Amino acid sequence: MRKKLTLGLFAAALIVGGVGTANAAPLGCETSGWVCLYRDDDYKGGQVSLTNSTTAISHLSSYGFNDNADSFYSSYGNDSAWWTDANYTGRRVCMHSHTSNRSFSFADSDEASSARKLDSPTSC
Template identity: 60%
Template sequence: MKHSKIAAAALFGAAMLIGGTNVAMAAPAGCESGWVCMYRDDDYAGGAVNLTNNTTAIPNLGSNGFNDEMNSWFSNFQYDSAWYYDANYGGSRKCMNSNSSNHSLGLADYDEATSARKLTTTTSC
């Protein structure tokens, strides 16, 4: 009986870990290491604009046909990044923490990103 309780507790703990945020999620296809990928639709779909190793900032997402279009993002980058409501990094700033993601922005933030950039530390946000 004692062994079955221990086994059950271990399985419960594993299920909690898998269901929680502690499990690293694989990056969506095309979101390479070091990149921050912003998607038009929920669940990393609908086309993307990326902050890459060479493109670390986009002061106006409209120049990429992506103004007020983002609904999800995936950070495959070691430092924080941010997106902004206005061009040239103005207006409200929203954090995209290092090596994290958001599969669906809240309704208040849907289709609001106008500029974005990589930051220089994991504590910038």
């Protein structure tokens, strides 16, 4: 009886939410060390990424992404940040290492104009 109950609970977990999906990276940002800004809430609507080779973007407008971010995901070991203006000026908003935000606040929605990976996990 105990074996049946355990298998039943495991099957229920698979149906309800999947095993191991709670911490899974969103589509397009699965590579370790990346920081991704998404156009819409819940990591949807297209993205721009700070990768292992592109560690800073001084003008998100160059990617057609100026004032468009509404969520982010970071698998980077250090902090990152985005700014409200190009060239890392204006108000700075931190994206701490290994964190995410599936929906920016009203004040932050569609405000990002530049973004950069920072040098340490305590830069912000």
